[in-house]
Amino acid sequence: MQYTLSVLVENHAGVLSKISGLFSRRGFNIDSLAVGVTNNPDVSRITIVANGDEYVVEQLEKQLNKVIPVIKVKRLHDGDFISRELILIKVHCAASKRAEIIKTAEIMQAKIVDVAPSCVTVEYSECTSRVETLIDLLKPYGIREIVRTGTIAIDRGNTALSV
Amino acid sequence: MISGAEIMVKCLEAEGVKVVFGYPGATICPFYDKLYDSSIRHVLVRQEQNAAHAASGYSRCSGLPGVCVATSGPGATNLITGIATAYADSVPMIAITGQVKSDLLGRDVFQEADITGACEPFVKHSYIVGKTEDLPRIFKEAFHIASTGRKGPVLIDIPMDIQLNEIESFTYPDSVNIIGYKPNTRGHAVQVKRAVEAIRHSRRPLIVSGGGVLASGVKLKFQAFADKTRIPVISTMMGIGVMPSDHEMYLGMLGTHGKPVANRALHDADLVIVCGARLGDRAVAAPDQMSEGTTVIHIDIDPAEIGKNVKTEIPIVGDMKNVLNMMIDEIGDYVVPNQWQETVKGWKKSFFRTAPTFEGFVEPRALVAKLSSMLRSKAILVADVGQNQIWCANNFMIRDGRFLTTGGMGTMGYSIPAAVGVKFARPTRDVVVVCGDGSFQMSMNELATIVGNDLAIKIIIMRNHRLGMVRELQDVHYHKRHSATVLQGDPDFLKIAEAYGIDHAEANSNEEAEAIIKDMVKSDKPFILVCNVYPDTPSI
Numbered sequence: 001m002q003y004t005l006s007v008l009v010e011n012h013a014g015v016l017s018k019i020s021g022l023f024s025r026r027g028f029n030i031d032s033l034a035v036g037v038t039n040n041p042d043v044s045r046i047t048i049v050a051n052g053d054e055y056v057v058e059q060l061e062k063q064l065n066k067v068i069p070v071i072k073v074k075r076l077h078d079g080d081f082i083s084r085e086l087i088l089i090k091v092h093c094a095a096s097k098r099a100e101i102i103k104t105a106e107i108m109q110a111k112i113v114d115v116a117p118s119c120v121t122v123e124y125s126e127c128t129s130r131v132e133t134l135i136d137l138l139k140p141y142g143i144r145e146i147v148r149t150g151t152i153a154i155d156r157g158n159t160a161l162s163v
Numbered sequence: 164m165i166s167g168a169e170i171m172v173k174c175l176e177a178e179g180v181k182v183v184f185g186y187p188g189a190t191i192c193p194f195y196d197k198l199y200d201s202s203i204r205h206v207l208v209r210q211e212q213n214a215a216h217a218a219s220g221y222s223r224c225s226g227l228p229g230v231c232v233a234t235s236g237p238g239a240t241n242l243i244t245g246i247a248t249a250y251a252d253s254v255p256m257i258a259i260t261g262q263v264k265s266d267l268l269g270r271d272v273f274q275e276a277d278i279t280g281a282c283e284p285f286v287k288h289s290y291i292v293g294k295t296e297d298l299p300r301i302f303k304e305a306f307h308i309a310s311t312g313r314k315g316p317v318l319i320d321i322p323m324d325i326q327l328n329e330i331e332s333f334t335y336p337d338s339v340n341i342i343g344y345k346p347n348t349r350g351h352a353v354q355v356k357r358a359v360e361a362i363r364h365s366r367r368p369l370i371v372s373g374g375g376v377l378a379s380g381v382k383l384k385f386q387a388f389a390d391k392t393r394i395p396v397i398s399t400m401m402g403i404g405v406m407p408s409d410h411e412m413y414l415g416m417l418g419t420h421g422k423p424v425a426n427r428a429l430h431d432a433d434l435v436i437v438c439g440a441r442l443g444d445r446a447v448a449a450p451d452q453m454s455e456g457t458t459v460i461h462i463d464i465d466p467a468e469i470g471k472n473v474k475t476e477i478p479i480v481g482d483m484k485n486v487l488n489m490m491i492d493e494i495g496d497y498v499v500p501n502q503w504q505e506t507v508k509g510w511k512k513s514f515f516r517t518a519p520t521f522e523g524f525v526e527p528r529a530l531v532a533k534l535s536s537m538l539r540s541k542a543i544l545v546a547d548v549g550q551n552q553i554w555c556a557n558n559f560m561i562r563d564g565r566f567l568t569t570g571g572m573g574t575m576g577y578s579i580p581a582a583v584g585v586k587f588a589r590p591t592r593d594v595v596v597v598c599g600d601g602s603f604q605m606s607m608n609e610l611a612t613i614v615g616n617d618l619a620i621k622i623i624i625m626r627n628h629r630l631g632m633v634r635e636l637q638d639v640h641y642h643k644r645h646s647a648t649v650l651q652g653d654p655d656f657l658k659i660a661e662a663y664g665i666d667h668a669e670a671n672s673n674e675e676a677e678a679i680i681k682d683m684v685k686s687d688k689p690f691i692l693v694c695n696v697y698p699d700t701p702s703i
Contacts (some may be wrong), residue, residue: 018283066467068343071342
């Protein structure tokens with residue numbers, strides 16, 4: 001089972017290592033981890049996407065809560081939140097294929113952000129499954145490089161996670 | 164103007180620290196220089212690890228966080244095992260380390276080690292101090308974090324320039340506000356109601372007492388609860404001493420090295436109330452140790468412990484003290500079904516065995532049992548790790564005293580340095596160490612600390628020239644192939660004692676040992692008693 005956790009932490013040096021260390025130490029597998037400062041400059045928000053059964057998620061939440069600079073841990077529930085990740089894909093692109101690739105990007109609402117004689121770079125911001133779809137569509141042309149930010153997520157509606 | 168080093172000393176004074184255990188070095192020299200003028204006593208150990216163990220022993224018997232100090236690099240890394248031991252045993256501790264100057268950090272200079280990084284998995288929290296101005300807040304927070312919630316060690320790493328820098332003035336904060344640290348100690352009333360309801364409906368309830376009961380300082384109330392309800396009690400290794408050993412409804416320690424009667428009760432119980440215990444694999448090893456369908460109530464101050472090792476139906480997060488008060492109010496005149504009381508009492512009789520003796524040797528289990536009655540009632544026994552620990556855990560008859568050992572980490576060499584700390588916390592009590600010849604040699608360098616500080620610690624070495632517990636494992640699981648478990652080249656411990664100027668004696672039978680102990684307990688000086696034990700004496 002895949003699950004998404006939002007974690008508010010004090011914005012100090014060393015906090016991220018306390019958290020990332022916890023995963024390997026306790027044998028939790030994470031798919032992605034993204035971190036950035038929030039509207040409150042003293043607070044950072046970490047989004048963690050991880051895999052495991054109910055026991056693992058519960059332990060993970062509890063262990064995260066024990067880390068002193070962790071302020072809040074919230075598990076986001078499927079369908080109730082919006083998730084996005086940003087990806088940059090450099091695709092091999094002979095001049096003859098350029099129109100085809102641009103068309104694919106357009107259909108997916110992705111952007112071409114750089115063009116070179118034998119490459120194009122596509123920027124895409126979407127949920128993970130759409131990102132995977134785009135990668136699959138571009139694969140046949142030959143992918144040279146991929147950079148992904150990892151998922152960030154936010155609750156739908158009026159609820160807001162704050163300190 | 165006031166220097167960082169002076170602030171460090173003032174912070175410790177403000178926290179009421181009377182004694183610190185440590186070992187100096189270059190990067191912690193500014194602090195040691197200021198400590199020289201302070202009324203805080205410094206105890207110089209002979210290796211840094213033992214400073215941490217001494218702080219642990221001090222803490223466990225004083226109820227205050229123990230403080231240990233070391234220099235950067237190897238001094239700091241030597242502390243790690245002691246810090247990890249305190250973490251596993253949930254002992255409040257402040258570890259202070261010197262660090263190279265801030266502008267040299269990360270350059271791999273002489274005696275530099277990333278100690279906050281290295282200790283990450285073993286501390287409740289750690290700080291590397293970036294500004295002299297931050298010292299008072301950090302010390303205040305560190306003592307607060309170490310001694311509240313689930314207790315544990317906090318590390319403060321202080322670069323030398325931070326100690327040397329001077330600032331305008333010093334004020335120690337009155338309170339702390341750590342936004343991410345607000346431990347829940349209250350206990351949920353509805354959960355307590357559910358728990359009491361479940362107890363009322365059970366036919367064979369059983370209490371497992373853990374170290375959390377002692378950490379919460381609620382021993383007497385806990386005993387009163389058990390007395391009144393007549394619910395049988397078993398304990399984890401860390402929970403030994405919660406109940407007087409001879410209490411009618413107390414069955415002893417559970418687990419792989421526990422009492423068969425305690426394990427039998429755990430197996431047959433239909434409801435188990437776990438009080439401040441994590442139930443590690445040595446406590447509840449096999450899943451069938453508890454019967455299918457046993458209801459588990461788990462009371463713990465650390466929510467992460469609940470459901471971690473044992474499936475729990477009724478979790479109660481809170482301090483034992485508060486939860487117990489609520490339970491006492493809720494449970495009223497409840498008394499356990501008579502039949503269960505009688506069954507348990509019957510088992511106690513039928514499971515009782517006397518250990519066989521071997522001619523020309525001391526029988527350690529019988530000796531430990533006898534030792535209990537020869538000490539004053541508030542005696543503190545510090546056991547090391549290995550067979551000696553199990554002999555003590557199962558046979559020392561506690562009255563109002565304490566039994567200390569490292570049940571969580573199982574660190575060999577713990578007993579002697581821990582006893583040093585214990586004696587500083589409780590100078591008027593009988594403090595006795597029981598260790599093996601293996602564990603003795605892991606920290607016998609601390610005999611100098613004992614002598615140098617006039618500590619009347621009595622050390623009983625159970626000598627079998629073996630690493631007995633590992634040897635037992637080899638007997639059972641490794642076809643009796645005794646790989647590296649025979650101690651060759653051991654010195655004459657009596658001569659070691661003599662070299663330190665410590666009174667000493669040797670015993671080859673229980674009669675001899677008892678006669679020596681009789682004199683030993685009267686003396687106000689340290690003592691080493693070497694007991695020769697038959698090598699094949701089992702743990703249980």
